[in-house]
Each structure stands twice: as C-alpha cells, then as structure tokens.
Amino acid sequence: MRLISLNIWHGRRYQQIMDFISHNRRSTDIFCFQEVHNQRAGSVHAVQENANGIVPDIYNRIQAGLRGFSGHLSGEYSSLHERLAIMSAESIEVSGEGELLLCRQKKVVVDGNAFSEGSRLQWVSFECEDGQLTIANVHGFWVPGSKDDSQESILQSEKIIEFLRARDGATILCGDLNLSPQTRSIAMLDERMRNLINEYGVSTTRSSFTPPEKGRYADYIFVSRKVNVKNFKVMKDEVSDHLPLLLEFY
Secondary structure, three states, X not given: OEEEXXXXXXXXXXXXXXXXXXXXXXXOOEEEEEEEOOOOOOOHHHHHHHOOOOOOOHHHHHHHXXXXXXXXXXXXXXXXXXXXXXXXXXXXXXXXXXXXXXXXEEEEEEOOEEEEEEEEEEXXXXXXXXXXXXXXXXXXXXXXXXXXXOHHHHHHHHHHHHHHHOOOOEEEEEEEOOOOOOOHHHHHHHOOOEEHHHHOOOOOOEOOOXXXXXXXXXXXXXXXXXXXXXXXXXXXXXXOOEOOEEEEEO
C-alpha cells in the first residue's frame, strides 16, 4: 500500500497541488491532507480568504480530481476554517472513521492579526492482509514562531497515545505536528512507535517556500511495530511550504 501525507498550505499553490495529486493518484491508496478548506466559493469567508491566497473550496476540487476515491473530512480546528481530509481508494473497505479533539482553539496573534488555533486527529480503520489497520491524520497545535514544547503539545501527545493504545491492530500516525524532533512531545510518541523521520535520517520536511528561521521540521510519520515498512521518503515536489511524505507498507 502507498500513503502520502501533505499539508497543502490552504491550497495556495493550487495548480501545482492538483498536478501533484493527478500524477500520484493511480499509484496511491491513501492521501492524508492538512490545512484543507471546505467553504462555499461564494461565501463571505471565501471572499476574505481568497485575498490571502486561500482556496476556500479546495476539498471539493481535490475530491473531483480524485475519481475512484472516498473523501473523509474532519471538523474545523481553527477560525480560518482549517480541516483535515483523508482520501481513500474505493478498493479499501473502511470499517470505521471518526475524529478526536486534541486541543481547544486558543487565540494567537501573527503580524498583528488575531485568530484562533486548535488541533484535531482524524482517523479511518480498515482490514488489510495482517488484520485491522488504523490511520490517524493530525494537524498539531501551532505556537507562532516556535516548534518547541508547549502545554498544549504535551497534552496533544498524551491524547494521541491514549487513542492509539485503544485501537486494535496496527496503527499509522501522520501529519503536520508543528514540532521539532528534539521535543518531549515527539519523544513521547517515539517511546511507543517507530519515528520514520528519525529512522531514515530526514534533514527537512519543509520546502524552499519556508524561511530557514521557521525551522526545518514539522511533518512526521510514525508506525506501530506491526506495520511492515517497505519504503519511506520525503518527496521533493514543491507544491506547498511543506514537502509530501511517502510511505509504502505491507
């Protein structure tokens, strides 16, 4: 199986994202996206967000471009109407899905602009050749200007661990955790799962659109011991300020 995880940066590089999805859709079983929007194109929010380069109906556009896939969309986790999305090939019989609130929204200020930011976990489960598999897609709590530990990130890791511990079978955790590898929040996950970013010696998960001072890490894939990893890499496609992560397993 083949999984791609990508923070799509609100769709700001829209054509590049759509070309990337089109190029990879035939060889990929599951896409996990962060910073997805599902506003009506004519809504008040949509008009305001378009001024910032955000594509307000990017979810519907991706879904239209992924014929043969089923879409799973989370609730909003910020006042910018950000959501998570998992797109699974219709050949996969999803037996369960849901989401978990990790951190409630809190006010943050960036460049004089105030908005609220929280975090969620979205998941799907299905049967594969070795039993049940759960895939969890996360956009972690964001502290402006920092990828260090926070009270929210520690709580977030605790909730993720509790959720995955309760799942039967194998588990995969992916997404933008907004954390550097040296944090306690990441170490907590390391204690229970294989951290493929560390294991494969990844030097960065950020594209050239990210200023160096903002850090070179944010995105991760963790797998439980039951997952047979065949290949893992950070793809070089510059379709966002994040780079896509590719996992091939089983």
